[in-house]
Amino acid sequence: MKVACREVYGKTLVELGKTNPDIVVLDADLSVSTKTSTFAKEFPNRFFDMGIAEQDMISTAAGMAACGKIPFASTFAVFGSGRAWDQVRLTCAYTRLNVKIVVTHGGITTGEDGASHQANEDLAIMRAIPNMNVIVPADGFECAKIIRAVAAYHGPVYVRLPRLATPLIHENDNFDLKLGKGIVMREGKDTTIFACGIMVAMAMEAAEELSKNGVEARIINLHTIKPLDKELIIKCARETGAAVTAEEHSIMGGLGGAVAEALVENCPIPMARVGIKDVFGESGKPDELLVKYGLTAKEIVAAAKAVLKRKT
Amino acid sequence: MTSPQKIKELEQTANKLRRHIIEMICRAQSGHPGGSLSAADIITVLYFYKLRHKPQEPNWPDRDRFVMSKGHAAPVLYAALAEAGYFPLAYLNTLRQIGSSLQGHVDMLSLPGIEMSTGSLGMGLSAANGMAMACRLDKRQNRIYCLMGDGEIQEGQIWEAAMTAGHQKLDNLTAFIDHNKYQIDGQVSEIKEIQPIADKFKAFGWHTLSCDGHNMKSIIEALEKAEKLKGKPTIIIAETVKGKGVSFMEERPLDYHGKAPTPDEEEKALKQLCEIEFKEQK
Ligand SMILES: Cc1ncc(C[n+]2csc(CCOP(=O)(O)OP(=O)(O)O)c2C)c(N)n1
Numbered sequence: 001m002k003v004a005c006r007e008v009y010g011k012t013l014v015e016l017g018k019t020n021p022d023i024v025v026l027d028a029d030l031s032v033s034t035k036t037s038t039f040a041k042e043f044p045n046r047f048f049d050m051g052i053a054e055q056d057m058i059s060t061a062a063g064m065a066a067c068g069k070i071p072f073a074s075t076f077a078v079f080g081s082g083r084a085w086d087q088v089r090l091t092c093a094y095t096r097l098n099v100k101i102v103v104t105h106g107g108i109t110t111g112e113d114g115a116s117h118q119a120n121e122d123l124a125i126m127r128a129i130p131n132m133n134v135i136v137p138a139d140g141f142e143c144a145k146i147i148r149a150v151a152a153y154h155g156p157v158y159v160r161l162p163r164l165a166t167p168l169i170h171e172n173d174n175f176d177l178k179l180g181k182g183i184v185m186r187e188g189k190d191t192t193i194f195a196c197g198i199m200v201a202m203a204m205e206a207a208e209e210l211s212k213n214g215v216e217a218r219i220i221n222l223h224t225i226k227p228l229d230k231e232l233i234i235k236c237a238r239e240t241g242a243a244v245t246a247e248e249h250s251i252m253g254g255l256g257g258a259v260a261e262a263l264v265e266n267c268p269i270p271m272a273r274v275g276i277k278d279v280f281g282e283s284g285k286p287d288e289l290l291v292k293y294g295l296t297a298k299e300i301v302a303a304a305k306a307v308l309k310r311k312t
Numbered sequence: 313m314t315s316p317q318k319i320k321e322l323e324q325t326a327n328k329l330r331r332h333i334i335e336m337i338c339r340a341q342s343g344h345p346g347g348s349l350s351a352a353d354i355i356t357v358l359y360f361y362k363l364r365h366k367p368q369e370p371n372w373p374d375r376d377r378f379v380m381s382k383g384h385a386a387p388v389l390y391a392a393l394a395e396a397g398y399f400p401l402a403y404l405n406t407l408r409q410i411g412s413s414l415q416g417h418v419d420m421l422s423l424p425g426i427e428m429s430t431g432s433l434g435m436g437l438s439a440a441n442g443m444a445m446a447c448r449l450d451k452r453q454n455r456i457y458c459l460m461g462d463g464e465i466q467e468g469q470i471w472e473a474a475m476t477a478g479h480q481k482l483d484n485l486t487a488f489i490d491h492n493k494y495q496i497d498g499q500v501s502e503i504k505e506i507q508p509i510a511d512k513f514k515a516f517g518w519h520t521l522s523c524d525g526h527n528m529k530s531i532i533e534a535l536e537k538a539e540k541l542k543g544k545p546t547i548i549i550a551e552t553v554k555g556k557g558v559s560f561m562e563e564r565p566l567d568y569h570g571k572a573p574t575p576d577e578e579e580k581a582l583k584q585l586c587e588i589e590f591k592e593q594k
Pocket of ligand 1: 346347348350382384431432433434460461462463464465490492494495496554569
């Protein structure tokens with residue numbers, strides 16, 4: 001079954017809005033796409049369409065947070081991270097204000113809109129900002145839990161959602177999710193695959209395939225890219241001796257970059273990064289783009305086999 | 313009507329702030345004197361006449377809030393906050409020193425009384441709007457103030473924010489433009505013309521006022537008028553002089569935008585400021 005995280009986001013916002021009058025929502029003329037329109041219908045007084053002005057939206061949200069509100073500011077990932085980067089950095093992160101930037105259309109599966117709309121660098125540029133928290137849910141169940149958890153947490157957070165409906169990787173919502181703590185999706189001793197977002201489902205598929213060849217891959221769902229669950233990463237590295245990362249993002253500076261940094265300083269092991277290889281995307285159907293840009297279970301299998309060969 | 317006594321008091325306070333500005337920046341041998349001095353009278357009227365605030369309770373939720381959008385004018389705000397009692401005057405000696413709370417550009421986490429961190433120009437008005445919107449939602453009776461540089465309004469975000477404030481009809485917001493006519497590279501009119509400022513804001517849905525930014529009575533009158541104007545935010549274009557109060561800075565504002573005076577110049581500047589005070593007292 002597939003669920004669109006952004007639909008879940010809209011519904012969760014309404015639930016939160018019912019119990020917490022301090023929740024306010026801002027959007028930059030994309031509320032129908034980001035699904036903040038669901039909240040707007042329910043709570044018109046607490047919804048602010050800022051027009052096509054992302055920089056203004058982010059600093060306005062900061063001002064609201066300075067007065068005790070819990071603003072959720074939404075737009076597409078490229079604009080929320082890139083267009084307003086300096087505003088996020090100075091007025092949300094430096095100030096540690098309680099602003100939640102929840103963006104949709106992250107990654108290459110944004111599809112037909114092409115490179116201008118495919119955020120493949122957002123995790124890297126958000127992660128580089130001190131005090132920021134960077135989160136990528138892997139399915140609808142996680143999304144609901146994450147939105148609730150970030151509302152309860154005090155401080156700036158960047159949450160990145162995809163455009164498409166994506167496969168559910170959990171059977172129900174009966175699981176524990178703690179911000180900053182990775183989830184073990186599958187046990188294995190031969191290598192660890194660290195993944196986030198839509199790549200968790202592909203990692204699971206890859207692990208099935210590897211298992212057929214006698215390779216048992218452990219899968220860690222790193223929904224929180226910052227703060228990074230270093231403890232778990234290092235433990236897995238020690239226990240399995242090889243690592244693969246998989247993300248719908250550039251291999252530079254996002255999940256792969258973060259895991260590489262943690263490993264190289266603490267437990268250097270053979271490692272490979274599956275992700276977008278420092279190129280811009282293009283228009284196309286999401287499935288075609290995933291194949292063309294190397295974001296498939298097959299790529300993960302190949303990467304795992306390659307690191308296993310380097311394992312001593 | 314403000315009593316002549318109160319006006320005199322405010323003038324003396326502004327003079328004190330100006331001396332603090334010179335002393336702080338000279339001690340640090342770093343900082344922005346010109347744009348701090350041009351804003352000193354406006355800041356004085358806000359902190360010692362207009363703002364409803366409690367220096368002993370800086371987080372009082374119903375306080376009026378002031379956002380210093382031109383964050384490089386930090387020294388004038390620090391001087392006002394210290395004189396108002398937010399923190400000891402002795403802190404002023406630590407401006408821009410490592411480990412100090414008095415950061416080069418204003419930082420809301422390091423000092424009480426600062427409502428927003430700024431320094432990257434163009435963001436303060438958006439933040440002030442957010443405060444005005446939040447306080448209106450909470451039905452608070454407080455007011456939000458913001459100060460921008462005239463060069464600063466070349467930033468696109470200012471106009472995004474101007475449009476927001478107009479659209480949202482934020483009549484609990486009053487913003488100032490410190491119209492000192494200079495930015496870093498030259499005269500604002502030569503670098504990139506911002507005129508007609510009033511017409512622009514008017515077109516964006518604002519009430520527009522102007523005042524003499526170095527005349528207490530004029531600043532007070534504009535603020536009181538702004539408070540009564542309903543249905544729209546108000547911009548007060550304050551005519552000012554960059555480096556006001558120090559002759560050689562007024563004469564060569566481009567040399568003193570972001571440069572500390574030498575020790576000799578410091579002495580000269582302080583002497584001039586003391587003479588002004590002495591003249592006023594007579
Ligand atoms: C976004 C951004 N760009 C550039 C600067 C560097 N800068 C600091 S002050 C200044 C000039 C400001 O001029 P104005 O707003 O007129 O201020 P004032 O003359 O009152 O000091 C510039 C360009 C900055 N702080 N932020």
